[in-house]
Amino acid sequence: MDTTAQRERWLAAIAAAADQAALAELDARLFGAKGEVLELVRSVTTLPKEQRPTFGKAANAVKQDVEQALAARREQFAQQSLQRELSASDFDPTEPGRSRPRGALHPITIVQNELVDLFTSLGFQWQDGPEVESEYFNFDALNIPGDHPARESQDTFWLTEQPGLGKNLLRTHTSPVQVRTLQRVVKQGFQPPLKVIVPGRCFRSETVDKSHEHTFYQMEGLVVDRVHGDQGISTANLIHTMKTCLRVILERDLQVRLRPGFFPFVEPGFELDVNCPFCSGKGCSVCKQSGWIEVLPCGMVHPNVLRQGGLDPEEYTGFAFGMGLQRVVMLRYGIDDIRQFMGGDMRFLQQFPEVSR
Numbered sequence: 001m002d003t004t005a006q007r008e009r010w011l012a013a014i015a016a017a018a019d020q021a022a023l024a025e026l027d028a029r030l031f032g033a034k035g036e037v038l039e040l041v042r043s044v045t046t047l048p049k050e051q052r053p054t055f056g057k058a059a060n061a062v063k064q065d066v067e068q069a070l071a072a073r074r075e076q077f078a079q080q081s082l083q084r085e086l087s088a089s090d091f092d093p094t095e096p097g098r099s100r101p102r103g104a105l106h107p108i109t110i111v112q113n114e115l116v117d118l119f120t121s122l123g124f125q126w127q128d129g130p131e132v133e134s135e136y137f138n139f140d141a142l143n144i145p146g147d148h149p150a151r152e153s154q155d156t157f158w159l160t161e162q163p164g165l166g167k168n169l170l171r172t173h174t175s176p177v178q179v180r181t182l183q184r185v186v187k188q189g190f191q192p193p194l195k196v197i198v199p200g201r202c203f204r205s206e207t208v209d210k211s212h213e214h215t216f217y218q219m220e221g222l223v224v225d226r227v228h229g230d231q232g233i234s235t236a237n238l239i240h241t242m243k244t245c246l247r248v249i250l251e252r253d254l255q256v257r258l259r260p261g262f263f264p265f266v267e268p269g270f271e272l273d274v275n276c277p278f279c280s281g282k283g284c285s286v287c288k289q290s291g292w293i294e295v296l297p298c299g300m301v302h303p304n305v306l307r308q309g310g311l312d313p314e315e316y317t318g319f320a321f322g323m324g325l326q327r328v329v330m331l332r333y334g335i336d337d338i339r340q341f342m343g344g345d346m347r348f349l350q351q352f353p354e355v356s357r
């Protein structure tokens with residue numbers, strides 16, 4: 001049998017196939033059941049033994065060539081139909097893709113996450129509290145009675161009174177979670193030491209300006225432990241914890257100083273200042289030439305607060321702090337206007353490093 005003539009005939013048929021359907025038909029005729037090409041290969045068995053090797057080789061080579069030609073023609077048709085599709089629509093495959101902007105974390109969230117990581121690594125637990133708070137937890141339980149001037153210094157958003165629900169407000173600080181936490185753990189059978197942080201949103205009816213917002217973020221910290229002999233939680237513990245925290249968050253070693261500060265729920269109370277990171281304490285517009293920036297109100301938990309929490313102040317002592325998160329973020333990134341945080345300007349928000357968490 002003349003394999004060369006067969007080959008030529010088949011290749012010519014493939015080249016002549018007009019479209020994909022014709023090619024599929026040809027494929028079936030050549031390679032399907034009783035397909036011509038397969039029959040050619042099989043016909044080797046009908047030959048005398050000595051002719052078989054030469055013929056077998058030739059037949060297989062033809063089969064391979066025909067298969068390749070079929071595949072090439074199929075690909076050609078596929079390309080043609082793709083081209084047809086492309087030129088029929090206005091799709092331009094050379095145009096660069098549309099970019100999909102990736103979301104990123106808000107700078108307050110970035111710093112809050114870092115603080116939570118730091119404090120949890122020191123053994124603190126995350127506590128939440130309600131943003132709609134009662135007058136009792138926001139003020140009374142914190143040793144701020146009704147006629148106390150400290151109430152006026154926190155311009156409160158009061159909520160309309162609901163019968164039977166007492167007076168409610170939008171919490172003016174995260175401190176109400178101090179007594180909430182103490183009461184809860186005492187009820188559950190308190191085991192000192194207790195170390196909690198409370199990141200959260202607070203509200204004050206303030207005139208908004210460069211450094212005041214009506215809605216802001218704080219992170220409360222509370223540490224309470226039993227007094228052993230004359231050893232209890234002390235101001236030294238407080239200072240050490242605060243220094244560690246500021247060093248990590250502001251990414252540099254800073255000098256700190258304590259000044260007396262008044263908050264009814266701590267005694268003694270302090271304002272913790274850091275050496276101005278913008279001018280290294282030389283004096284600049286950010287620190288109003290003083291060389292120091294106030295970052296952290298804090299102090300030793302007042303005995304009345306421990307009592308409200310259900311603890312005996314003779315047996316337990318503690319410290320508390322209330323960090324203004326925006327203030328820390330501003331120091332960290334050199335932001336000079338607190339209104340930027342909630343302003344919704346994408347150009348501001350896109351400047352912060354994306355973090356992989």
Ligand code: PHE
Nearest residue numbers: 173175263297298320321322
């Ligand atoms: N809650 C206080 C405020 O918002 C800050 C503070 C917290 C002070 C804890 C002392 C201890 O002003």
